Amino acid sequence: MRFQGAADNLMTMFIKLLDAQEPNALIEEDIFIAISAVSGAVGPAFLKYMDSFVPYLTKALRNVLLPTCVTAVGFVADLAQSLGHAIAPFLEGLMAILGEDLNDKDGKRELKPAILSCFGDIAGVIGEGFMPYMDVVMQICSQLLTIAPEDSSYDALEYATSVKEAVLDCYVGIVSSLSSNPEQLYAFLGPIYQLLEQIAADGEMSSNESTARSAVGLLGDIAAMYQGGQLKNYYDQPWVTSFIKKTRSNIAFTQQTKDAARWARDRQKRQIG
Numbered sequence: 001m002r003f004q005g006a007a008d009n010l011m012t013m014f015i016k017l018l019d020a021q022e023p024n025a026l027i028e029e030d031i032f033i034a035i036s037a038v039s040g041a042v043g044p045a046f047l048k049y050m051d052s053f054v055p056y057l058t059k060a061l062r063n064v065l066l067p068t069c070v071t072a073v074g075f076v077a078d079l080a081q082s083l084g085h086a087i088a089p090f091l092e093g094l095m096a097i098l099g100e101d102l103n104d105k106d107g108k109r110e111l112k113p114a115i116l117s118c119f120g121d122i123a124g125v126i127g128e129g130f131m132p133y134m135d136v137v138m139q140i141c142s143q144l145l146t147i148a149p150e151d152s153s154y155d156a157l158e159y160a161t162s163v164k165e166a167v168l169d170c171y172v173g174i175v176s177s178l179s180s181n182p183e184q185l186y187a188f189l190g191p192i193y194q195l196l197e198q199i200a201a202d203g204e205m206s207s208n209e210s211t212a213r214s215a216v217g218l219l220g221d222i223a224a225m226y227q228g229g230q231l232k233n234y235y236d237q238p239w240v241t242s243f244i245k246k247t248r249s250n251i252a253f254t255q256q257t258k259d260a261a262r263w264a265r266d267r268q269k270r271q272i273g
Contacts, residue, residue: 007042011049018056029068036075039082047086054090061097064107073114077121085126095133109159113166120173127177141167142191161205167195168214175221182225193234200243212247213257216264223267235271
């Protein structure tokens with residue numbers, strides 16, 4: 001409770017600082033980072049500050065040309081973690097702005113991956129409350145599976161990879177959100193497996209430990225949602241076995257990643273019989 005009083009004072013100060021800043025002030029980004037720390041510390045109690053703070057958040061989200069916009073996107077994900085289902089009254093407006101930013105051609109390159117990952121974070125927290133946005137988000141993710149580097153430069157290759165990794169993050173959150181409702185996830189399985197197969201076939205992505213762990217973990221989690229070999233046609237494909245084996249036997253990977261691969265293999269066996 002003592003920190004709650006300190007949080008009140010901090011938020012009052014931060015709001016005053018935001019009021020005093022020019023639109024492109026560098027300190028604005030630092031203020032958002034500090035407010036994010038407050039939200040993480042007080043958790044659901046941050047709800048009391050939302051009405052006064054959201055106008056500044058939405059303003060930052062709309063300024064796609066500024067670095068603060070990317071920071072603000074990350075803060076939306078942090079808010080979802082802090083507030084949980086209490087973020088619901090603000091979610092429709094925030095999701096609408098994030099959708100606009102996603103389609104804004106003037107946005108910074110790192111903005112699109114940040115938004116996609118943010119969608120996954122929100123879905124993972126609010127569960128089936130994400131259903132009103134599911135069709136649109138899954139359509140966006142599906143379209144991005146065809147993204148290709150603009151040229152052979154390192155930046156272009158890295159950007160295409162970062163987008164697919166962000167789509168993976170989004171899928172992880174969505175699968176988690178529907179873990180107790182597999183029938184609603186079933187319609188979206190095609191593009192999810194399409195991405196997983198792309199990752200398995202990509203030497204760089206499949207060798208990235210974080211990406212490989214998320215991918216095999218997702219294979220296992222989806223298989224666990226469906227009983228009686230419902231997904232045998234998916235899990236009987238050679239690339240699934242090969243990818244899991246490659247991840248499990250990679251000597252550069254940690255035990256946590258290898259355990260995720262073993263879990264995926266166990267669930268795969270239950271699907272294919």
